[in-house]
Amino acid sequence: MTTFNERGVREQRDAVPDAGAPASAIGLIFGSGFLFSCLDTSGKFLVTAGFEAPFVAWVRFAVHLVLVLLLFRAWKNPALFRVSSLPWQIVRGGLLFGSTLCNFLALRTLQLAETVSIFFFAPMVITALAGPLLGEWAGWRRWMAILAGFAGVLVITRPGFGTFSIGHVFALGAMTCYSLYVILTRRMGARETAESLIFYSALTPVVLIFPAVPLYGTLPTDPLHWVVLVALGFFGGFGHWLLILAYRQATTYALAPYPYLQMVWMVAFGYVVFGDLPDAWTILGAAIIVTSGLYIVRREHKLRLAARKAARAQDGPQAKRL
Template identity: 60%
Template sequence: MNVPARSDESATPPAAMLFMLSTYVFFTFLDTSSKYLVLAGVSALIVAWARFTVHVLLVGVFLRGWREPSRFRANNLSAHILRGGLLFGSTMCNVMALKTLQLAETTSIYFFGPMVITALAGPLLGEWAGWRRWLAILSGFVGVLVITRPGVGVFGVGHLFALGSMLSNSFYVIMTRRMSASETSESLILFSALAPAVLLLPMLPFSHGLPQDGWHWFILVMLGVFGAGGHWLLVQAYRLATTTALAPYPYSQMVWMILSGWIIFHQFPDRWTLVGAAIIVASGLYIIHREHRLRLRNRTTVDAEAEALAKKL
């Protein structure tokens, strides 16, 4: 009796799980530190610039760019600048949102991003979603409405910045997908931070609110460490496991954000934020599940056609 081979599609190595969980701990530290600094009076421009500049320096050191500079060559510089500008916009909007919103609120709205990407992937990438995924997208949007509650005195400027951050990041991800076929991974990592750092330079003289003590300067430097470290951990995770297997792990950040907001800022999300977050997370997980099933179905169809062709031959 032949036992069918078990697919390792969903088998995630423990090391990959640890890398992914650690990634979003680092990203939680990044947002928590950013919120701490802007609440302490440090300019959002300085916070964003430090985050990207330290990131660039760390990438250059750890990837040893001086040995093989060709790895960092940009084939399409204008696309890199546009992509970096989108990340700059996402980061600036996020920092501004953190001034007034809780960490859990900004994260919940940010989690609607994958659904926006799914919707935009049709016209921009030719990856059209079916009605089930569109239903999940609409459900996720309901979750955003539950959190922001426009028309009942809750919706504010912070929510606008959070939505702007999410939208900008969605276009950033789509551009990354399009550019990954023609650009090296090293160039994508480098220019994603270099372009915003350069774009921010002319604005720094007009910014107000420098760090007031050594502790604030230390946190400012650590922003880049958290950002670069998080991206490094993410790369390590994807080297060990498939994208499908790792797709649900970003939602673990919600736990870290709630804990961080509670411990550092003594803020705990209200029930409507928790309900909205649950709707968004459930919708996102359904889209992941649906895309996984479609991928398996397509693979099965291809295998069946190949087997039928082999029998004819």
């Protein structure tokens, strides 16, 4: 699943004027969506083949950790290990692992398109939680968009109509863990280095879940399973790396529509690999969620521009008095 960019990327992004996204940034978003779709497809392939979801999730982060150490040149990059609050780093890493684990558990019974559609509700949950947890309160227009997005989730899950299952519970759990992970990332961003946020989010699950690996781990006997298992970390690691590069080149608002195109990859992989096609309810619910999410991004963009304009207007008279 896709994740929001880390603090260092956000600071660079905010320094970029609110303009259209360059083609290179859009291409990076497309690439990350493709890799994240490969990650979910591989995870579903493995858990439906009999591998336990905790073991699959652990391997995904173990390979990801190795990639982080190599990409950030850990042997000469002390910022990778520097922390302000190790307990909060551990909590944040646990939330990311929980999101991945719940996602793989959901994929045992749900289609790829169903899980990603529910996951697209995360920006709305983050907007709702940002008020009590960060003091970033949403206005009534954004609350209406949040409620509309929730309606989209209900359209997909359809509780009370015999379609709501344990898979939907896990999908909602994955989305909730991820939303809390993003909230915590925003809260920690001013104190922690971007490198440490990326590093400890991979290290935490590898260390904490390692004692349980013998209970859930099963070594593959099929070479294809070995390849897919190791590839999980590459898909996740390089997918995040492409996201970082994309948000260095363009603003969140300029790139907002493009992550939702991951749905195309998920539907395609679901059909080619598993013979699944989303039903009309899933498509309708996804459309409602995506529309609501795009409205929230647009609304936050307009409020941010208004705040900047007001700040410049206030600074002008003060500069003249000086």
